[in-house]
Amino acid sequence: MKTKNLCCFIFIFFVSFLSYARADGLSKDIFISNAWVQAMPSSQKISAAYMVITNNSPKEAILVSASSDIAATAEIHQMSEMNGMMNMAMAANVHVPAQGKVTLQPGGFHIMLINLKKPLNKGDIIPITLHFQDGSNITVNADVRGQ
Amino acid sequence: MFVANKIIFLIVLLGVCFSWVGCESQEKTSTGMDLGVINPQRDFTLHDQDGKIFHLKDHRGEVILLFFGYTSCPDVCPTTLSKLARVYSLLGMGTRQKLLTLFVTIDPQRDTPQKLKEYLQYFNINAVGLSGTKQEIDKVVDAYKAMYEKVDTNSSALGYMFDHTDYLYLIDKEGKTSYLFHPEDKAQDMAQIIKGL
Structure with missing residues (x-):
């Protein structure tokens, strides 16, 4: 029983670690x-990625682009309500305030994965690299959720 | 002094009355917008994902969820359909079988019947994809006071996209639109309202 619990704990720890990444370089304080x-x-060749970007540094961090091996193109987009309709537009960047965080979520900022190279199935782990204005990069393993 | 107290009492009483009236004129529940009986039946005819003619009036006795979207929609549509999958899972078998989701494409150019079918099957809900000519679709969009607008995105690899309204219309068994669900409405609350129809 104890072994079973230990295995469960290791599994949960491992899964949590997969969707959690830490930066190298100048953005060591970004999680x-x-x-x-x-x-x-x-049949769909697009999808969207969401996450929480936490900036523990005393300086603002600016996400300027993203990339992933899974898609030919990755773009930062933002949904907003305009004239009673939901509008999606490319965003030049995402500002993450010093000692603050930004949540990329449905209906708001997200990373569009365009021209997917293979189908995304629930449970898959997708690496996405975030590129910040200071030249630092963070690669995060995102899990595929859905039906 | 007595007169002053009386005036203050009257002012407070009026304030309470006005706030009561204000509350009464708002939505009846925190989920969706209860459209009550002011909405007439808005029947329409389009083509379904198997190429057959679909008349809304043939579905009296069923509860309908109506949504306007497109399969290349990257955010709003899959999020809405994923939530609907949760709504379906919260309903009993009887209610689930009588709940039909209609997904009317606003992108007939790209959304072939086959594409609509495959897309909706993925979300594992009782859904039918509907399409038609642009004029036929626009007629339905106008009837339900929905909106959409094609947006060319030269700077994006996506090509064109659509701005569109993101409501879900709940049509009762008599064919009347009784609720308008918004994206922030929770699956559990939506399921509760659907069970009540």
Whole structure:
């Protein structure tokens, strides 16, 4: 029983670690958590990635782009309500305030994964690299969630 | 002194009355917007994902969830359909079988019947994809006072996209739109309202 509990603990710890990443370089104080990608039918060539970016440094961090091996293109987009409709537009960057955080979530900022190279199935782990203005990069493993 | 007290009492009483009236004129529940009986039946005819003609009026006796979207929609549509999957899972078998989701595409150019079918099957809900000519679709969009607008995104690899309204219309068994659900409405609350129809 104890062995079973220990195995469960190790598994949960490992899964948590997969969706959690820490930066190298100048953005050592930036942490990414709860990174996930919307699972989509195999016919769909796009999806969106969401996460929480926490900046523990005394300086603002600016996310300027993203990339992933899973998609030909990754773009930062933002949803907003405009004239009673939901509008999606490319965003040049995402400002993460000093000692603050920004949540990329449905209906707000997200990373569009365009021209997917393979279907995204629930449970898959997708690496996404975030590029910040100071030249630092963070690679996060996002889990694919959905039906 | 007595007169002053009386005036203050009257002012407070009026304030309470006005706030009561204000509350009464708002939505009846915290979930969705209760449209009551002011909405007439808005029947329409489109083509379903199997190429057959679909008449809304043939579905009296079923509860309908109506949504306007498109399969290349990257955020709003999959989020809404994923939430609907949770709504379905919260319903008993009887209610689930009588709940039909209609996904009307606003992108007939890209959304072929086959694409609609495959897309909706993925979300594992009782859903039918509907399409037609742009004019036919626009007629339904107008009837439900929904909106959409094609947006060319030259700077993005996505090509064109659509701005669109993100409501879910709940149509009762008599064909009347009784609720308008918003994206912030929780699956559990939506399921509760659907069970009540």
